[in-house]
Amino acid sequence: RCGLNPTPITQPSLPAADPLTPPKSRQSTRAARDVSEMAEAEVICDPTKLVQEWEPGFIVLSFAISVLGAFAGLTTITYAFVVLRQPHLRKWFVVYVIASGIQVGGVAVWAMHFVGMQALILHTCDGVQVPLVFNFALTFISLVAACAIGSIDMYLVLPVVNKQSRVLPTKSGNREAELQYWTLPFKVNGAQVKLGKFSPARYALAVALLMAGACIMHYMGMMAMYGPYYIEFNGGFVFASAVIAFVASAAGLFIVIQIAYVGQTWFSIVMRVVASIIISIAVNAMHYTGMVGATYVFTGDKTLNLNEYIGANIPIPALIVCVVAVAFSVGQMLLVHAHLTALASQTST
Numbered sequence: 001r002c003g004l005n006p007t008p009i010t011q012p013s014l015p016a017a018d019p020l021t022p023p024k025s026r027q028s029t030r031a032a033r034d035v036s037e038m039a040e041a042e043v044i045c046d047p048t049k050l051v052q053e054w055e056p057g058f059i060v061l062s063f064a065i066s067v068l069g070a071f072a073g074l075t076t077i078t079y080a081f082v083v084l085r086q087p088h089l090r091k092w093f094v095v096y097v098i099a100s101g102i103q104v105g106g107v108a109v110w111a112m113h114f115v116g117m118q119a120l121i122l123h124t125c126d127g128v129q130v131p132l133v134f135n136f137a138l139t140f141i142s143l144v145a146a147c148a149i150g151s152i153d154m155y156l157v158l159p160v161v162n163k164q165s166r167v168l169p170t171k172s173g174n175r176e177a178e179l180q181y182w183t184l185p186f187k188v189n190g191a192q193v194k195l196g197k198f199s200p201a202r203y204a205l206a207v208a209l210l211m212a213g214a215c216i217m218h219y220m221g222m223m224a225m226y227g228p229y230y231i232e233f234n235g236g237f238v239f240a241s242a243v244i245a246f247v248a249s250a251a252g253l254f255i256v257i258q259i260a261y262v263g264q265t266w267f268s269i270v271m272r273v274v275a276s277i278i279i280s281i282a283v284n285a286m287h288y289t290g291m292v293g294a295t296y297v298f299t300g301d302k303t304l305n306l307n308e309y310i311g312a313n314i315p316i317p318a319l320i321v322c323v324v325a326v327a328f329s330v331g332q333m334l335l336v337h338a339h340l341t342a343l344a345s346q347t348s349t
Helices: 024-044 054-084 088-118 135-156 199-223 234-260 266-293 315-348
Strands: 051-054 120-123 167-169 176-177 181-188 191-196 228-232 293-300
Touching: 051 054, 051 191, 054 088, 054 120, 054 135, 054 234, 054 266, 054 315, 088 199, 088 266, 088 315, 135 199, 135 234, 191 234, 199 234, 199 266, 228 234, 266 293
Parallel strands: none
Antiparallel strands: 051 120, 167 176, 181 191, 228 293
């Protein structure tokens, strides 16, 4: 209006955005996310709780030892039933029962638990491994208790044969107590199904004793573990392990009874192998259910350790137990078989 040409006002130009450089809003979002993840990691990494890991090799080894012990125990109890039915051999019955109980309780259950304990690896959340140490006294007591309970159970579940039992002559000229069966109201492939008779009261007592013994032995073994930590147990897992122990005891002892009736046949060997696998699955299920339900709270105070111990969780103790268990199981089966064969030859002559 005054004859002046006003200069247009221009905005300062901004540098072109680099497509590889995220905007500040994205950078701040990503930074916030990193902080959040670090906070969550700090929460997950609780310095008071020990992290549990499992060594697959020891898990497989514990299962194999349990199968071997169960098979040796079933084989020996079959021989025990043979001598029980023959009056002139009955004096060896208690020896065979104790031998089978040691296999079932000491190898199939206890050795499996001890080797299975070695499968557990404890370390802090930052990766520092904490060795497992076992109190010698508690560990040994649990072994003796397992063998004793196994022997008592083997004695209780076998059918009662006494002087009142009917004794029949055999083809070899010997005399054996007559086998008694329950006939079930159905058939399989046209054949009537039968079950070997046993005392329900003695069977129920044996089941209760074996279930209680398995639980006590298992948790006594966990109590024998000590170090810079203490153990907290989840009640649900403890109850679940007890239920598994009950089912395993009932099924396992029933299998023991029926296999004893089958006797010394090739079919009996197949049945013993299958039964040993079933029993071992149940024993391992009970053991690892109880182990998973335990939380190890790290104290860092090594002065709480006891004075007597077996050693840290290195392979040596478990491997020693495995070697002894294998040698004992195989040796016992060979010895019992040779002894029974010698008794049969003496009788025939």
